Amino acid sequence: MTSIALLKGEGMVPRIARGMLGSPKATLAFIVCLVLILAAVFAPMIAPQNPYDLNEIDFFDAKLPPMSEGYNGMTYILGTDGQGRDMFSAMLYGLRTSLAVGVTAGVLAMVVGTAMGLLAAYRGGAIDSVIMRFVDLMLGFPTILVALMILVVFGQGVDKVILALVFVQWAYFARAVRATALVESGKEYAEAARCLGIPAWRIMFAHILPNCLPPLIVIGTIQVASAIAAEATLSFLGIGLPITQPSLGLLISNGYQVMLAGLYWMSVYPGLLLLVLVFSVNIVGDRLREILNPRLAQ
Amino acid sequence: MTVFILRRVLQAILVLAITSLIVFLGVYAIGDPLEILLPADATMAERAQVAASLHLDQPLPLQYLNFVSSALQGDFGRSFVYNRPALEVIFERLPATLELVTTSLVLSLVIGLPLGLWAGMKPGSLTDESVMTGSILGFSLPNFWQGMMLIMIFSVWLGWLPSTGRGDTGTVLGLHTSYATWDGFVHLLLPALNLAMAQIALVIRLTRTGVQETMPLDFVKYARARGLSERRILFVHVLKTILIPIVTVLGIEFGSLIAFAVVTETIFAWPGVGKLIIDSINMLDRPVVVAYILVIVTMFILINLIVDVLYSLLDPRIRSRA
Numbered sequence: 310m311t312s313i314a315l316l317k318g319e320g321m322v323p324r325i326a327r328g329m330l331g332s333p334k335a336t337l338a339f340i341v342c343l344v345l346i347l348a349a350v351f352a353p354m355i356a357p358q359n360p361y362d363l364n365e366i367d368f369f370d371a372k373l374p375p376m377s378e379g380y381n382g383m384t385y386i387l388g389t390d391g392q393g394r395d396m397f398s399a400m401l402y403g404l405r406t407s408l409a410v411g412v413t414a415g416v417l418a419m420v421v422g423t424a425m426g427l428l429a430a431y432r433g434g435a436i437d438s439v440i441m442r443f444v445d446l447m448l449g450f451p452t453i454l455v456a457l458m459i460l461v462v463f464g465q466g467v468d469k470v471i472l473a474l475v476f477v478q479w480a481y482f483a484r485a486v487r488a489t490a491l492v493e494s495g496k497e498y499a500e501a502a503r504c505l506g507i508p509a510w511r512i513m514f515a516h517i518l519p520n521c522l523p524p525l526i527v528i529g530t531i532q533v534a535s536a537i538a539a540e541a542t543l544s545f546l547g548i549g550l551p552i553t554q555p556s557l558g559l560l561i562s563n564g565y566q567v568m569l570a571g572l573y574w575m576s577v578y579p580g581l582l583l584l585v586l587v588f589s590v591n592i593v594g595d596r597l598r599e600i601l602n603p604r605l606a607q
Numbered sequence: 608m609t610v611f612i613l614r615r616v617l618q619a620i621l622v623l624a625i626t627s628l629i630v631f632l633g634v635y636a637i638g639d640p641l642e643i644l645l646p647a648d649a650t651m652a653e654r655a656q657v658a659a660s661l662h663l664d665q666p667l668p669l670q671y672l673n674f675v676s677s678a679l680q681g682d683f684g685r686s687f688v689y690n691r692p693a694l695e696v697i698f699e700r701l702p703a704t705l706e707l708v709t710t711s712l713v714l715s716l717v718i719g720l721p722l723g724l725w726a727g728m729k730p731g732s733l734t735d736e737s738v739m740t741g742s743i744l745g746f747s748l749p750n751f752w753q754g755m756m757l758i759m760i761f762s763v764w765l766g767w768l769p770s771t772g773r774g775d776t777g778t779v780l781g782l783h784t785s786y787a788t789w790d791g792f793v794h795l796l797l798p799a800l801n802l803a804m805a806q807i808a809l810v811i812r813l814t815r816t817g818v819q820e821t822m823p824l825d826f827v828k829y830a831r832a833r834g835l836s837e838r839r840i841l842f843v844h845v846l847k848t849i850l851i852p853i854v855t856v857l858g859i860e861f862g863s864l865i866a867f868a869v870v871t872e873t874i875f876a877w878p879g880v881g882k883l884i885i886d887s888i889n890m891l892d893r894p895v896v897v898a899y900i901l902v903i904v905t906m907f908i909l910i911n912l913i914v915d916v917l918y919s920l921l922d923p924r925i926r927s928r929a
Contacts, residue, residue, distance in 0.1 A: 334740070446622060449911045450904075451863035453870070458626075458900055461888055462633025538749045545751045546873055546885055558749075565755055565874075569770065573759060580752035588747040595743060 328600030411537035414474035422482025704879030715806035723814025745808030817849030
């Protein structure tokens with residue numbers, strides 16, 4: 310890392326923090342995100358029961374409405390599902406799966422997209438046009454269709470869902486990184502680095518990449534939200550995660566089977582949690598865009 | 608210009624060829640349709656007979672060549688489940704999906720435009736803040752959950768609208784449509800609203816930005832100077848200007864609505880192509896899955912091609928870049 314990158318990096322964190330605090334809505338959304346992440350990480354400690362340990366769930370407690378007391382004296386604040394599983398615990402574990410899949414997919418897409426975008430920007434020519442044609446093509450198709458095709462081809466599973474999401478999302482990062490990198494490589498510091506005889510790949514990764522971070526952070530946040538929502542949708546359609554790894558989407562899907570019979574809590578609460586999660590990540594992303602966009606932050 | 612169009616058409620054909628190969632290979636890697644089609648006690652001779660009648664006994668490359676040559680003639684094989692030509696099954700279901708999608712587009716304009724105008728007129732106001740936050744909510748609401756809540760509220764609690772199915776259809780001017788009967792119309796409302804939600808949010812954002820960019824322009828000032836009412840300026844002069852990009856975007860979104868109809872149709876048991884594809888994936892009905900994907904991909908490539916060509920006609924700078 311050069312001193313330029315460090316200076317930029319140091320300046321960015323206080324800038325983001327100040328900008329976040331400047332908007333009560335964004336501050337609240339950020340706190341909600343933080344709480345949800347902590348809840349997901351520490352789910353096994355917070356959850357009243359381990360919802361996937363058959364010794365801990367009682368079939369006699371099945372389909373209890375919220376706030377009812379079970380056989381073993383435990384109060385189910387959000388009710389139980391068809392097998393007597395505590396919904397609150399199941400939701401915490403579901404949140405864990407949803408977040409893990411969404412964040413993994415988002416980060417992998419960022420790595421792949423950034424690498425492709427930088428490659429396109431510094432090699433130019435044929436490599437650039439092939440990569441960018443492919444990006445255009447990917448962005449021309451809706452997420453759900455491409456993910457559907459990949460899952461049809463490769464079958465179900467956590468790894469396949471992540472693969473499908475990465476395949477769908479890398480193009481957004483590639484386009485943004487390439488555009489920023491092209492602007493940056495025309496600036497004087499890049500010129501100076503070239504004059505010093507620093508190899509092209511080093512200039513790209515050590516000098517230009519740090520300056521591509523602002524758009525990357527914004528897109529990364531929004532893509533994590535969209536990855537979480539997309540995974541939930543695929544799981545709801547029955548072509549996403551397997552039943553052994555219940556994400557929020559799968560919980561909602563299971564609850565949907567009995568929703569019309571009036572057992573609303575099995576699908577409404579996981580859905581609300583999913584909504585709060587995606588909504589607050591999107592609000593934070595929207596605010597980040599305002600903070601980091603030099604044209605908007607006047 | 609001709610070179611540009613020719614290049615784009617060639618690219619489109621290449622993409623289609625690659626998609627067909629990937630989908631064909633992928634679909635053949637999952638499951639064995641014989642397991643599903645035949646009873647568990649079928650003899651080896653019966654298996655061989657069925658496999659031969661469906662050409663499942665040939666080597667893969669030969670199967671692919673057969674598949675491509677007949678696909679080019681519009682023959683995607685017979686559906687294993689319906690025992691009818693796959694393309695016929697899809698085209699039979701397509702009108703229901705198209706009806707849903709067009710209704711959603713109309714809904715997104717009818718609801719999105721006024722809200723966007725309202726927010727755009729008073730930038731920074733409470734109205735603006737709440738409409739814009741609402742539109743983020745519209746983007747964030749997972750489509751399927753939002754549909755379930757619509758059913759929950761309007762069908763289960765209020766009992767106003769039916770929850771699933773298409774209801775009665777009738778014939779108007781030779782078109783088989785839900786609009787012909789009251790029952791069909793009320794069945795259409797919830798699914799169309801569900802599908803339209805994200806588009807409504809999109810139209811709100813586009814309209815608001817459009818209004819804010821157009822209001823300071825000279826022609827608006829001139830209209831004011833002529834003494835036209837604020838309402839007439841907004842609804843006639845400004846709206847006319849901002850409608851062009853909105854309609855363009857909605858045109859492009861048409862394709863993605865057809866793709867998203869998969870979710871809506873699954874929730875509302877709407878008998879369109881989206882529900883068909885999910886059912887077919889679950890029943891390993893290969894010909895229908897392959898035909899659906901290729902039909903939709905072809906449609907997308909055509910939409911993108913038309914948009915590209917139109918843009919390059921309108922903006923000569925694009926031609927030189929491509």
